[in-house]
Amino acid sequence: MIRYLLHRLGSALLVTVLASIGIFALIRLVPGDPVSVLAGPDATPASRAAIRAELGLDRPFWSQYAHWLGDLARLDLGPSYKLGGDVGSLIADGALNTVVLTLFALVLASVGALVTSTAAVVWDRRWLNSLLSALNTAAVAVPTFATALVLVLVFAVRFPVLPAGGTPPGGFFTHPDIAFQYLLLPGLALALPAWAALTRFLTEALRTQLQQPYVTTARALGIPRRRIVLTQALRNALPSSVTVLGIQFGTLLGGAILVEAVFAWPGLGRLIEQGISARDYPVVQVLLLLSVVVFVLTQLAGDLIHAWLDPRVRLNGVS
Amino acid sequence: MLDLHPTETVLAIEHLAISFAQPRPAVEDVSVSLRRGEILALVGESGSGKSMTARAVLGLLPPGARAAGSIRYDGEELLGLPETDLNRIRGRRIAMVFQEPQTALNPVRTIGWQLREALRAHGLKSRRAAAERAVELLRAVEIPEPERRLGSYPHQLSGGQKQRVVLALALANEPEVLLADEPTTALDVTVQAEILRLLDRIRERTGTAIVLITHNMGVVAEIADRVVVLQAGNVVEEGETRTLFANPREPYTKTLLASVLRLPELDSVVEPSALLPSAPASDVPGPDVPGPDVPAPDVPAVEFRGVHVHYGSRRRGRAFPAVTDVSLRVAPGEVVGLVGESGSGKTTLGRLAAGLVPLAEGRVLLQGEDVLAAPRAERRHLRRGLAFVHQDPEASLDPRYAVGASIREPLDIHRVGTPAERDARVAELLDAVQLPASYAARRPRELSGGQRQRIALARALALEPTLLVADEPTSALDVSVQARVLELFRDLQERLGFACLFISHDLAVVHQVADRVAVLRGGELVETGPVGTVFARPEADYTRRLLDAVPVPDPARRGRRVRELAS
Amino acid sequence: MTDIAVAEPLVPVPVGPVPGDPAPTRRPGLLHALRHGRGLAGLVLVGAVVLLGVLGPLLAPYGATEQVTGANLVGPSTGHWLGTDELNRDILSRTLYGIRADLVVVFAAVPVGAALGVLLGLVTSWWSVTDVVAQRAFDLLLAFPALILGILLTAFFGPGLLTVGIVIVALEIPVFGRLVRTAVRTVREMPFVEASQVVGAGPLWVLRKHVLPNSLEPLTVQLAVSMSVAVFIEGAMSFLGLGVRPPNPSLGSLIKDGVRLLHDAPFFAVGPLAVVVALVLGLLLISQSLSEARRA
């Protein structure tokens, strides 16, 4: 287990380092120059030269890269070019908002999926399955930005019961009940497709489990079907669902860009969009690297949770 | 209890019919009655409806199945009972044991949890009482260190132990009837013998009536009081075991019994014919079918010299030996049987000969040449003399191709002849495996298991191999089908003269087809020799134990064997 | 009986959309699924949208970029069934023309990406060195959420349909590459592959004759899923202003404009949104029915 973990960590690290070089080079290849963005159209050449020197963009590529790595190691990311403020705190603030939103959506989606799919399997009724399947397909088929806008129009503008956007004025932790209301609409818009996808997967996984011989064994022992679903099939379906959950987490982070745009949610999605558009190298390269790291960590965490949930892997180290 | 009502019927199945959407009903008309405390065997080949009958008793038919007739337990009609009422019966009055212990237990729950869950279903809610009862049950099914085993997960147990746990689950609520669906089929013979004895003892101790569903006549002869023979959803014949084996009335029963392969009695006189099938050295391929590369008569078709095989990556430190220091020669035209229990390395050795697993140490010589040391082109040439028949008839043919294309594939790979010639060869090969040439256009799914194995054989023979590796080619087949396929195999082998590594766990099958036999255990070679000699007078203790454990399809010898086993 | 422990990653790469897919054996072909129930409904929906797109120029009352004097953001009327946009163009006509942009994305970019992914996956996954390299490369591509990749690539190529196409191709390559890799890994262990390897079939033979044909079904299902995702990507990129170049319409850019004007012209987005939902729904239904047929 430990050996396996080390092996995975090593390859994750390699991917991250390669990605950092790739990202660093890539962002500098993008047409458009941060200096002109910063200086504006009316600046004099002297101004532009001063800015270039100030940003260190007059140094050679590898020197810039080494500098950046040094900054990363010291966790001092320096100031952003365009967005204002220290990159570290910009990202920290944005990340808090995005993570809270994404986790909220993730919890909403996974708890929702757990409830709907077990309901569908336990009360195996034709009408219920058709209804859930239809809702499911609809949730996947309507684009996220459309759902988000409809939610704003209905619940914030037409019937103003929930905030139209923005983050709770007092932060997430001072008034959790207020924060919850701010999170509800964007969280729901973000969670719906993931909810549907997870429900579909989990329902199928549960159905597959119910066809396994151990379920027949349990039924032959007189254990009620509902109890078998809840205590046995679900427990067996979870490891594979965790992997899907990991993938969904990535999808949610991607979808957050759209939802953040609609709900004026100051998160990472907005940051990266603005960062790229302003050619704000320090912001963009850290965010892109972060997205690689998150992806790698999610995969790793998925593997670990999978291993932990499955005693065959947990106790023996091999599948 | 055993003697109070010896003839009282506990379970009566009358005119049971089960049908699916398919045209032919799974069960057409089955009537069986089970008496208290007896062991009743339901015997039949696949598709006879024996499993469906048992499942119908507990209302565990697959979705879409419709059952008619009557199943009465203690006078109560079970057919059509709602789920909640069935749950009252299930496990408490009638319990069931399934064929595959590997999957019959929940892999992510401990043994103790599963036992407690079974007890809880019938009212034992107290955790402590349940734990105590669980230990008691594990002890009853003769699992060592029961307290410790409660915390184990299924994958930490051996196959035999798992089946004991499944039995413990079934016995948890002291049912009066136990339905055992092929409870020993997936187990090694030695384990099978132990489980059968355990069943017998449970019956004696608790008076539970047992319905034993099996295709193995040896098992029936070993343990059953009465036998019901099923064929295609109908009862063919019914009777006391001894009587039925001695005087089968129906032709189907007769064929069934005749198909059963028998081993010679241990320590009997070796028949000369079995000793010397034909002198291996003189066995040159027939002149009409020249092999791709005629080897010198004394060069073995394959030779293992001190081979070792490891599984798992050595770099990651997870390697474990599958085969350790095995040396073995297969002479041209000779059939060598590889026998052993699971984990003995017999399959690995076969795959090594076929070049499907990497060699860790030692040398493998094909027709005297080291395959791995040979240059690329030469290796390809040597490969032409090789063929492989797989155990699983389901997966051994590509489902996307007509079987003719599958047979042709080796010819296509080596670009033998013109396309027309290849098609002609396919027809020839189909003829050789006794299938009509029109079958070439069929898809694998349109064939039965036996037919598919014939096709696999035809494909293996397409390039006229000098060595055929056959990995359990008949173990998934019914006895009557198996007998015919083996007959065909033997016939083809004699005609074409290829050498063969014949891998099987079934000693009787090996006895039937092999010239020589090699007994493997834990990756090591235990004993080799002419098949007659080894099976009649084994030198190694292990071989003897293996032979001892094989159930003999003769109830007349039961008493003797029980005595032997007890000693 | 099998005593082979396959050294695989702890978490298997999910093949189709569901766990426990049995090996594809006996069942009617996938085409059957498209002639009944859900599959048929999906086919009808997609077919209707495709037909509207193909016949767009014949059906459209105005040109895609034709500006009708005086008709500034007017509501639905007999003259303009879906109303007009803020540049006085007929929304119905623009929607009909806009379908074509999405059809290009769906039926050109996705297959191109799929073909490239399948090719790369097939070629690299047989040998362990190329496999590791390719898997890491796929990982890297997958590490960026689709829209971030879109924003990044747009910074390179500028907004436009071509960029959307490139983004979709870049997204689909790892998806199909991984799918094929799983198929290679599964199929090469099958007894019938071993049987042909024993008699001397090389990797190319096995890939061409066994792996590819046997992975076509999961690939078809994924293709339908990917096509629906492509409609989303086009929509989302247009929503962020990275989509098709004006004045040409695409469904995504129409929705974006509609959404921008939601308060003044709530009718605007209805038509394009309905078409997008129909297209995605149709593709989803097709993929669902195909994957169900595969499991049956």
Next chain:
Amino acid sequence: MAAALIATSTLVAAAACSSAVDELKTSSGERQEGGTLRVGALNDIIPARIFTNSSDSINLLIGSVYDSLIDYPLDELEPQPSLATSWELSEDGTRLSLQLRDDVTFHSGRPFTSKDVEFSIKTWADPVWTVQLQRTAAAITGFDTSDEHAITLTFAHPLSNVFDLLDMLPIIDAESIDQLREGKAFVGTGPFTFDSWSPGAKISFKRNDDYWRGKPALDGIDVSVIPDPQAQVSQLRAHQLDLILGASYRDFESLGKEDRFHVNQWNGAEGQVYVGTNVTNPALSDVRVRRAIAYALDRRRVVDEVFRGAAIPISLPWPDYSPAYDEEADATYEFDLDQAKALVDEAKADGVAIPKLPLTYPSENPIYGAIAQIVQADLAKVGIEVELDPQEQASVIQQLIGAKFPALWILSHGYAHYTPSTLAVSAYPFNADHNASLYVDPEYKEAAEGVWQQKPGAVDPADYAALNEQLLEGSFLLEIAITLPQDASSTEVHDVGQTKRGEPLFYDSYLTR
């Protein structure tokens, strides 16, 4: 399942002890003492670019935290006292003496002196701050700060736009300049003090109780950075914001029609939208083609349909109060497709080939896209094929600076609402030495320099006429419209002001309940 959850959420919203929405509805009726104004801005502040006038929140910050020496009234160019009480210009126009207030302190408590004026001007002259009027600031060469409450500035040459500089220049605190560059402190003398800034999200200001003009009514200002105009409108409608600076023209129009909202339109802080031409492009090198394009611009339609009336069609950049404004000249290019067509045909007859011309514009702002599509449609009618080429703002600006546009582009410029010379020397598209159009003409250069190096307020009107003539003759930059900045607030917000620099003013503002 969605329905179920929504139902639950509604319940939660209704039952919860405090509702996020109810919490926001706090008003209607009489004047409220204090209170915090919640403002929505599109962009965040960038400390290093704080003097660039480049974002709405920077404008808000400068307008609230800092004072300048003089102020222009919104739609005039007549300097009014602020930190300077009076001033005197020398006869040759190269020296300016200003009397300063003696009762002003910075937020840090330090008194304001003439040294601070010198420091502020020198800071603006430093290229690293990329101030647009850097050339003007750098032309101030002498500072006499012997009197703490008076300063005399000496110029390298007469500066006709020196009061523009003094209007724009905020007086900054030398002690905290390093913290300013890091965004940690903004110390000025203005009505509000900088309180806190969370980058990308929020800036807040508190009332300056010691403000020299008197205590402001509001307790403070909270600025939320919301880059999406639509989200700003939604939040205004949902009572999450009191005032928004960024909304689409259409939203401003419809908000203005509603009773609950008030929309301000500021004459005097304008910008200009134009079509630029690269005169080295073979087709565009013929001035007839450029004029044809100018005739084919449907300015009225752009103003009505795109800017929803918040704009004025123009041929020359000047607003009507500018000394360079000439009503007749400004009407040169009326929308006339026939005239345009005739010019194109004439040019074509003379052998000018007009291939498909790319029209570049920033893709982020839908306004440019809409104008581009109108322009494209009209040009097609006169025989000029145009291909739209939306690009990211970053690329567009790089092309503008590098003069790399292949043919046509659409952008905005500023500074026409100041002294005309400010435009001619500071706005890059008009730079006589090197501009994005690659238009080099000695007569134009002479006219531009001529209006700059003169005494303020004493520029010869004939020189302006000459400049106008040059601009029309060259027609390298084709003006479309003057655009008027707008903001929208709920009707509970009162007395919001605006400076010529485009800074919203909240000194007088108050809220009603």
